[in-house]
Amino acid sequence: MSTAHVSLTLRGRSVNKGILIKDGQIPFSPNSGMTRYDVGLLGSSSVDGNLDVVHVAIVDGSVVIAPCEETAQRELVLVQQYRNGCGAKRWPSFSVVFGPETRELSKASTSHGSGGEMWSLVSVPLGWAENIARQFIDERDYPGQTISYTPDFDLAKMESDVPRALFIAFQGNEESARQFMARVAALPAAVLDEHIVLVCGRDRVRRHLEEVSGNPEFFGGADPNRVVGYIAEVHFGNVNQPSVGGESLGTLAEAMKKAGLA
Amino acid sequence: MKLYKIGFPGESPVLVELEKDGEPLSEIVLGERGRGRTEKTIPIIGDGPEVRAKKSDEGDIVLVRGVYESETRCLAIINATGAYSKGRRYEIHDAVGVMEIAAGIFAFGDAGRCGNGEEVLAIIEPEAEFRLDGKYSSTWYAWMNGSWRVETPEKRQARLALEKVSNGGGEWL
Numbered sequence: 001m002s003t004a005h006v007s008l009t010l011r012g013r014s015v016n017k018g019i020l021i022k023d024g025q026i027p028f029s030p031n032s033g034m035t036r037y038d039v040g041l042l043g044s045s046s047v048d049g050n051l052d053v054v055h056v057a058i059v060d061g062s063v064v065i066a067p068c069e070e071t072a073q074r075e076l077v078l079v080q081q082y083r084n085g086c087g088a089k090r091w092p093s094f095s096v097v098f099g100p101e102t103r104e105l106s107k108a109s110t111s112h113g114s115g116g117e118m119w120s121l122v123s124v125p126l127g128w129a130e131n132i133a134r135q136f137i138d139e140r141d142y143p144g145q146t147i148s149y150t151p152d153f154d155l156a157k158m159e160s161d162v163p164r165a166l167f168i169a170f171q172g173n174e175e176s177a178r179q180f181m182a183r184v185a186a187l188p189a190a191v192l193d194e195h196i197v198l199v200c201g202r203d204r205v206r207r208h209l210e211e212v213s214g215n216p217e218f219f220g221g222a223d224p225n226r227v228v229g230y231i232a233e234v235h236f237g238n239v240n241q242p243s244v245g246g247e248s249l250g251t252l253a254e255a256m257k258k259a260g261l262a
Numbered sequence: 263m264k265l266y267k268i269g270f271p272g273e274s275p276v277l278v279e280l281e282k283d284g285e286p287l288s289e290i291v292l293g294e295r296g297r298g299r300t301e302k303t304i305p306i307i308g309d310g311p312e313v314r315a316k317k318s319d320e321g322d323i324v325l326v327r328g329v330y331e332s333e334t335r336c337l338a339i340i341n342a343t344g345a346y347s348k349g350r351r352y353e354i355h356d357a358v359g360v361m362e363i364a365a366g367i368f369a370f371g372d373a374g375r376c377g378n379g380e381e382v383l384a385i386i387e388p389e390a391e392f393r394l395d396g397k398y399s400s401t402w403y404a405w406m407n408g409s410w411r412v413e414t415p416e417k418r419q420a421r422l423a424l425e426k427v428s429n430g431g432g433e434w435l
Contacts, residue, residue, distance in 0.1 A: 002434035002435060003434075003435055005435070023417075024417075024420055024421070024424065025416065025417070025420045036398040036399070037398055037399060038399055038400055038414070038415045038416065039416065040416065041415075041416040041419045041420055041423075043420075044419075044420030044421075044423050044424055045424075046424055046428070055434060055435075056434070056435040057427050057432040057433060057434045057435070058432055058433045058435065059423045059426045059427055059431050059432030059433070060422070060423065060426065060432075062419050062420070062422070062423035063423075064423050064424060064427045064432060066427075074435075103435075108416075123435055
């Protein structure tokens, strides 16, 4: 008796229905790294196309999948783990821990080049791929993540009172984010320069807020540009740039306005 | 028998023309000349569109032209050496149905001490199969029903797995 699997492709936060079969194989086509050497076979099928629900067979270590039309009881997930290469290295890497709920069937990987990818075909319980995808934070400058299947993940995150922007700015460190929130609340609002906070560049914002707070570690390692929106929300009640006549102005536009050129 | 040549690991077999510029091909050369190397010349005699290999009384191989329509085998010049790559074994791997009848040697380095490999003339039986390893990848060759099948290891593994499952083999999850 074989188990029907719903097939999914998981890459970072993205979960797509189906696994692509091309020329009788699951093609290995990484975005990062090079495939100089024999990469490994992920799986084969006698039918080309995007297969949604399948039966899975193992023969001499190789995976064969066949389409079916039954109700799926498990997931067959093509997990595309990656380390970004040249041009995208500030974006987080994505890797997954295959726990006891997982049966790893096959894998293929890059061998050289900038960045790298390892794709695995796994048989897992229903809801596994979506659970992994929801945990992944795909924000620039956020560190790479190795994610485990955590069935109660969503509940834990919903209870957090840390704004998501701060959570990301402090790279998932809620304690640092809370300390920053306390420092922001203690800022003397009357001394804050709205123009500098909302319009000026990163360095001037940093100098102004460190001066006003009297704390050279005011930002606690976070990028000022990533947390300035939170400061504006607390002290100015908005996150928009100063506006005239309802229209938002950039730095150059505002300078031209002051000079009477616009 | 038709005569094919695999010029380097990964190359598809090419049919060797037995006539060059209107002149019949008089010999084939295996390997290269020099220190640590061996060059082997195989003469081609007779007349006809195909060749068969014959061993002389002295043990040398000669290719004899003729018409051999009933022949299901073929001859192949197989260069298993290709380009230099450190630590690679320049040879034919996992061969089944391949009978080597003559060989020359290619080598790397002026004195031929940076590795060497063979170029062979072989009789290929029907359904013969072998693998050549190149610098970056491997390639499987099979002589099937009068034509060559050239596959990557992954393609071959996929085909074999599909064949076994269609014959009732394997374990269904």
